[in-house]
Amino acid sequence: MSEDKILQMLKESILSFDIEIAVKAAKEAIKANIDPIKAIEEGFAKGIREVGELFAKGEVFLPELIMAGEAMKAAIEILKPYFPTGKGLKSLGKVVIGTVAGDLHDIGKSIVISMLTANGFEVYDLGVDVPKEIFIKKVKELNADILGLSALLTSALPEMKKIIDELKKEGIRNRIKIIIGGAATTQKYADEIGADAWAGDAIEAVSKVKNLMGIS
């Protein structure tokens, strides 16, 4: 098979929304001695972009979008050991994300994570009901670019303000951009507590995070 054909196959494996097919495709690429960075950037990533476009047109649905992201992630894991030394994937940025303390809701955040990952961000998910200390610790430890805070419950909202205040106290507020989201949040609330952005859904979250990173 020619290199073009293999790259095409890698792209199509993402459009199958199937982890196993994507993993198999990644292994084929290794066998065929394709540069793993090229396999990702000119193969799998093209597939993800196409899925994103189809999603925007309403032709691909959310579970498919998420599975395409998962398939991409799995394929990258297969290729990673073969990256040439000193070379890695270009990440668009490091995102630390979690649902704030007092709130157990996971689904919206999971969708945002899938979308961010699929768009080339490195995402660290801290889970749900995350105490503010953990957010601060991880932001410092990873030297993250973006902090994403999620809440569905109105009662959990004050926690967001506490986290931002804590970051200020630690003197690292200006090192990081903060985006909030979830049913309880609004642009108005984001302005009030001094967050950098608010997003109403996963698609908006991706474009806002890109804006925060200065990528269009």
Next chain:
Amino acid sequence: MGIEGIKVKKNLRFFTKRELYDIHLATLEVLESIGIEFHDDEALKILDEGGAEVDYKTKQVKFPQYLIKEAIRNNPNTITLCGRHQEYDVKLENERVYFASGANALYIIDKEKSIRNALIEDCIKLARIADALENIHVYLTLVSPSDVPPTGVDRIRCAIALKNTCKHFFHDAQGREGALDQIKIASIIVGGEEELRKRPILSLAPCITSPFRWGKDAIEVLMVMSEKNLPHIISSEPMSGATSPVTLAGSIVQQNAEILSGLVLSKIINKRSPALLCTLPSIMDMKTGNISMGCIELALMCGGMAQLMQYYNLPYVGSGGISDSKLMDEQAAYEKALTLLIPALAGTNLIHLSSGMLESILTLSYEQVVIDNEIIGMVLRALKGIEVNSETLAIDVIKSVGAGKHYLKHKHTLKNLRKEHFIPEISDRLARKTWLNMGAKDAIDKAKEKIEKILSTHQIKPLDKDIEKEIDNTLNQIMKKLLS
């Protein structure tokens, strides 16, 4: 192959067995005692020779019970209405549900509430739109054009419809000549009258004048279609409180008697000809004296008739999706939703007038056709019901996901989502902010966009150039003869 339709698992029921039998007996009594008027000498003779009791002076025909029972027994239980291509065929049989479009509106209204006469150009465009809409399974000519003389307009509508949609065409005709001319036009497309019998792309609907009077034109159409072994849709359209009893059961007895009288004539002429029974049961609004077709009683009577026809094991063509509202508003939405859903749940085999109709059936809106297509989509989903088997019970899936996680990443979700969830095109489910960013469109705006898309992109399987020319020539000859 053909359009699958939905086979209803468990029908909505309006009557007990005893009540059905009572309705049946009441119908027989009406037909046997007062009978039905037939204003056509040839029909009277046929009915007389066929065993009915005929009074030539009063044109009254009384039906002995055995004639009715024989007619019910002899009629086919399954009738296939063909499209220009096989993939558009619909198979009308008990408990399978399909939808047919609205019909013969005279005016067109838009979102800005401006109203105008329907024109030839609309007739063409709307046939193409109906061709593209997946939930219009059978086509009736959505508008009747005002820019041609009324005599012969049935032939013009027929030629336009058959040229601009591949779906089965359900129509009416101006008497014997109207029926024969339309048969001639349809035969050109399929390659002759014998072929038309094999693949009937056209059916004609003769309608009785309630109460109890068959007019000459309608009788002629019925007789031509039965003689020629082509599908005919024997119709009754009584208005409860005015041209039928105010009680719904009484109105059902009357419409049943009326369509069965037509069925007897059809069966005496040709025992196995494909006859369909159809009703459009409206009420008179007693505040105004106007007809109402968006009323809940229409839905109830169609549901009841569906059950009665199932008892006879005959396919039933009912009505639904009509609104009395003058414009595309909330009234239109709720009247349409209710009067589509109830007859469908009762297992009405073909629900006609289901799209585009406003102001009873006087006015049409383009956008409404598309909105109704979406309502029908939801009704079809409701008819499919809730499937229960090991795949849908999803025990293993539930176990593997467990507490606090979600199902979005599960293969089961991916595999079943399009099958289990109705995917709307017109309904809005965006978050408010996204919705605002995208222009804050309502259902009518979105329907309008879809129409523009259909008109600019939808391709109808083309007719052979020679066939198209022959249709035009034939129509010209017919019209010249008619108008000279």
